[in-house]
Amino acid sequence: MHILLIEDDLLTASAIQEVLAREAITVEPVETAELGVQRAGRGDIDVIVMDRMLPGIDGLEAVARLRSAGVEKPILMLSALGRAEQRVEGLERGADDYLAKPFEPNELVARLRALHRRAGALANQPILIHGDIELNVKARTAHRAGRHLGLSPKEFELLKYLMENAGEIVTRQMLLLHVWKLSFDPQTNVVDVNLVRLRRKLEEGAVQPCLETVRGHGYRLRATPHHA
Amino acid sequence: MVRLPFSSIATRQALLTACLILAALAAFGLSALTAVRTSLRADLLHTIDTDIAGLADGAARGGMAEVKARIGDRLAVQTQERAAAYYLLRDSSGQRLAGNIDTPPPIDPAHSDYGDATIGTDPALVRATRLPHGAVLMVGRSLRPTETLIASLRNQLALLCGGVFAAALAAGWWTAARLARRVAAINVIFGRFEEGDRAARVAPVGQDELAMLGEYVDRHLAQIDMLLAFQQGISDNVAHELRTPLAHLDTRLRRTIEQAADPALTAELEQARGDVRSIVSLFDALLDIAHGEAGARIPRTSFDLSELAGTLGELYAPSAEEAGLDFSTRIAPGVMMTGEPMQVGRMIANLLDNALKFVPAGARLRLSVAPGPIIIVEDNGPGIAPEERELVMRRFGRGRSSAAGHGLGLALARLVAARHGLNLRLEDAAPGARFVIAAGEK
Numbered sequence: 001m002h003i004l005l006i007e008d009d010l011l012t013a014s015a016i017q018e019v020l021a022r023e024a025i026t027v028e029p030v031e032t033a034e035l036g037v038q039r040a041g042r043g044d045i046d047v048i049v050m051d052r053m054l055p056g057i058d059g060l061e062a063v064a065r066l067r068s069a070g071v072e073k074p075i076l077m078l079s080a081l082g083r084a085e086q087r088v089e090g091l092e093r094g095a096d097d098y099l100a101k102p103f104e105p106n107e108l109v110a111r112l113r114a115l116h117r118r119a120g121a122l123a124n125q126p127i128l129i130h131g132d133i134e135l136n137v138k139a140r141t142a143h144r145a146g147r148h149l150g151l152s153p154k155e156f157e158l159l160k161y162l163m164e165n166a167g168e169i170v171t172r173q174m175l176l177l178h179v180w181k182l183s184f185d186p187q188t189n190v191v192d193v194n195l196v197r198l199r200r201k202l203e204e205g206a207v208q209p210c211l212e213t214v215r216g217h218g219y220r221l222r223a224t225p226h227h228a
Numbered sequence: 229m230v231r232l233p234f235s236s237i238a239t240r241q242a243l244l245t246a247c248l249i250l251a252a253l254a255a256f257g258l259s260a261l262t263a264v265r266t267s268l269r270a271d272l273l274h275t276i277d278t279d280i281a282g283l284a285d286g287a288a289r290g291g292m293a294e295v296k297a298r299i300g301d302r303l304a305v306q307t308q309e310r311a312a313a314y315y316l317l318r319d320s321s322g323q324r325l326a327g328n329i330d331t332p333p334p335i336d337p338a339h340s341d342y343g344d345a346t347i348g349t350d351p352a353l354v355r356a357t358r359l360p361h362g363a364v365l366m367v368g369r370s371l372r373p374t375e376t377l378i379a380s381l382r383n384q385l386a387l388l389c390g391g392v393f394a395a396a397l398a399a400g401w402w403t404a405a406r407l408a409r410r411v412a413a414i415n416v417i418f419g420r421f422e423e424g425d426r427a428a429r430v431a432p433v434g435q436d437e438l439a440m441l442g443e444y445v446d447r448h449l450a451q452i453d454m455l456l457a458f459q460q461g462i463s464d465n466v467a468h469e470l471r472t473p474l475a476h477l478d479t480r481l482r483r484t485i486e487q488a489a490d491p492a493l494t495a496e497l498e499q500a501r502g503d504v505r506s507i508v509s510l511f512d513a514l515l516d517i518a519h520g521e522a523g524a525r526i527p528r529t530s531f532d533l534s535e536l537a538g539t540l541g542e543l544y545a546p547s548a549e550e551a552g553l554d555f556s557t558r559i560a561p562g563v564m565m566t567g568e569p570m571q572v573g574r575m576i577a578n579l580l581d582n583a584l585k586f587v588p589a590g591a592r593l594r595l596s597v598a599p600g601p602i603i604i605v606e607d608n609g610p611g612i613a614p615e616e617r618e619l620v621m622r623r624f625g626r627g628r629s630s631a632a633g634h635g636l637g638l639a640l641a642r643l644v645a646a647r648h649g650l651n652l653r654l655e656d657a658a659p660g661a662r663f664v665i666a667a668g669e670k
Contacts, residue, residue, distance in 0.1 A: 009472060009475075011476050011479060012472075012475060012476070012479070015479040015482075015483075053464075053468050080467055080468040080470075080471035080472050080475065081464055081467050081468065081471075082467075082471065082508070082512060083467075083512050083515055083516055083519070084516070084570050084571070084574065085516075085519070085568070085570075085571075088568075088570060100471075100508075101471055101472070101474075101475040102471070102474055102475035102477075102478035102479070102504060102505075102508065103475075105482070152542070154542045154543075180539050180542075180543050181539065182539070182540075182543075182570065182573055182577075183570050184570055184573065184574040184577070185509075186543070186544075186577045186580075186581055187577075187578070187581040187637060188547060188581045188584050188585070189547070190543050190544055190546070190547045191543075193546040193547040193550050194543065194546050194547075196546070197546050
C-alpha cells in the first residue's frame with residue numbers, strides 16, 4: 001500500500017511514517033494541501049491521509065478540490081478537531097474516514113487497511129468464508145465447522161464485518177461506525193461486552209479460539225485457515 | 229406556532245378602528261334623529277295651538293255654535309298631505325257637541341295640558357283647554373307622518389352605519405394584512421437564522437418604521453453571525469493548540485514505551501498515556517458543552533428515533549445483562565424527530581452509561597420511546613436522593629458515588645435535549661430514578 005500523507009506537523013508526520021514502515025506501508029509526505037492536491041492528481045496512490053488544519057488551504061477545502069478534480073481515492077482525515085460534530089462535518093465534506101489526534105497507531109493502520117480493502121471492492125460477496133466459518137450473506141445464516149451459529153441480527157453484522165476484515169485489527173470505533181452506525185464513543189465498555197458474547201457463540205465447543213482481543217486496540221479474526 | 233383568530237395585533241387594530249367609527253356614527257345619527265323628532269313635534273304643537281286660538285276666537289264671537297261650525301269646516305277640508313286633525317267639543321255636562329274624537333284621552337283641560345294619545349289606532353299629539361261656560365275643547369294632530377319620517381331616517385342611518393362599518397373593516401383588514409405580512413417576513417428571517425441559516429437577512433425596502441426595524445434586525449444578525457464565527461474560530465484554535473501538544477506527548481510516550489525494557493516503567497508510561505486520553509475526552513466534552521451553550525447550529529434533518537433507540541438498546545443489552553440488570557426496551561415504532569441523530573444517540577447513551585455505572589445488580593432498567601418524542605430511561609434501584617438530583621445534572625456533579633467518568637455525561641445530555649427543544653428531567657420512580665426527555669416545562 002502506498003500512502004500520500006498531507007501533514008504540516010513534522011513530529012506527527014514522522015511518527016506516522018515510523019508506524020506504517022513497520023507494516024510495510026510506504027508513505028509519501030507533503031506539508032501543504034496545494035502540494036498534496038498536485039501530487040494526488042498524478043495518481044499512483046492507494047489512500048490519502050490528510051490533516052484538517054493546514055497552512056493555506058485547509059483540509060476540508062482540499063478534500064472538496066480533490067473530489068471535484070475527479071480523485072476517487074479514499075481519504076482519511078486526521079485532525080486535532082475531534083468532537084463528534086466535527087467528525088460528521090469531515091465525512092459530509094467528502095472524507096471517507098475521520099480520525100482524531102492523538103490516535104493509536106494501530107487504529108490508523110486498521111482504518112487504512114479497511115479503506116484500501118473497501119476501495120478494492122472485496123465486499124458484496126454472497127458467501128463469506130474464513131477458515132471454518134461460513135457466512136451466507138443473503139440467507140443471513142452463519143456456520144462454524146458445519147455447526148449452525150444462532151446469532152442475533154447485530155451479531156451477524158458484527159461477524160460479517162470481522163470477516164470482511166479478517167486477519168486485520170478492527171477497532172471499537174470502526175465497529176461502532178460500521179455495525180451500529182454510531183459515530184460517538186460510549187463511556188462504558190459496551191462494544192467489548194458484545195464481542196465477548198459473539199466469541200462465546202463462535203467458540204462454543206470449537207477446537208480453537210478464532211476471535212482475538214488485541215489489547216488496547218481492538219479485535220481480530222485470526223488468520224488461521226486450518227482448512228481451506 | 230399555532231395562532232388564535234384575532235391574535236394578530238394588526239387584525240385587532242382593524243376591528244377596533246371599525247368599531248370606533250361605527251360607535252361615533254351611530255351616536256351622531258341617533259342624536260340627530262332625536263333633534264329632528266323634537267323639532268317636528270314642536271311644529272305640530274304650534275299648529276295645534278294656532279288652531280285652538282282660532283276656535284277660542286270663534287267662541288268669543290259666536291259662542292258654541294260658532295265653534296261647532298268652525299270645527300265642521302275644518303273637518304270637511306282634511307287632506308292627505310297634512311297630518312290628520314282631531315277635535316272634540318263638549319259642554320259642561322260632558323255632552324259631545326262636535327268633533328271626531330270618540331273616546332277622550334285623559335288630558336287635563338284645567339291647565340291646558342297636552343300629551344300623546346291614541347285616537348282610534350292613530351298616534352296623535354293632543355291639547356285640551358277650557359272654553360267659557362265650562363265647555364272643553366280638545367285639538368290634536370296625527371303623529372303618523374312624523375313617525376314615518378323618523379323611521380325612514382332611522383333605516384337610512386342603519387344602512388349607512390352598516391356600510392361604513394364594512395368599509396372600515398375591509399380597509400383595516402387590508403392594511404392589517406399588509407402589515408402582518410411584513411412583520412411575518414421579519415419573523416421568518418429570525419426563524420431561519422435560529423435554524424442555522426446564518427446568512428438570512430430581512431433586506432428591507434422603503435423608509436417606514438418597519439423598514440427601519442428590518443435594518444436594525446439585519447445589523448444585529450450580522451453581528452451575531454460574526455460573534456458565532458469568532459467563537460467557533462477560537463474554540464477550533466484552542467482545540468488545535470491543545471490537542472497538538474497532547475498528540476506529541478502521546479507519540480513521545482509511545483516511542484519511549486517501545487524502547488523501555490523495564491515492565492514497571494512500561495506500565496507507568498501506559499498509565500500516562502491513559503491520562504492523556506482522559507484529558508482529551510474531558511476537553512472534547514467541555515468544548516461540546518461550550519458549543520451547545522453558544523447555541524451552535526443543529527442540522528434540521530428528520531430521523532427515525534425508534535430505530536436509533538433500538539440500535540442503542542441492542543448495543544447496551546449485553547452490558548446491562550452482564551451488570552446483573554433486568555434490561556428491557558419499550559419502543560413505539562416509527563417515532564420521528566428533527567435534529568442531529570448522533571447527538572441524540574449520545575444523549576441516550578449517556579443516560580444508559582449512567583445507569584450501568586450507578587444502578588446496582590438485580591434492579592430493573594428500561595429504555596422507552598413514545599411519540600412526542602418522549603424518551604425515558606428508568607430503573608427501580610435505590611434512586612437518587614431529592615437533594616442530590618440537581619447536583620447530578622450539573623457539570624462535574626456526581627452525587628454520592630464516585631464511579632469512573634468525567635461527570636459531564638448528564639450535563640451534556642441535558643444540553644443536547646435543550647438544543648432539540650426538549651427537557652431532561654429527573655423524577656422519582658419510587659423506587660428508582662426516572663430520566664425523562666420530553667417537550668414541556670422543567
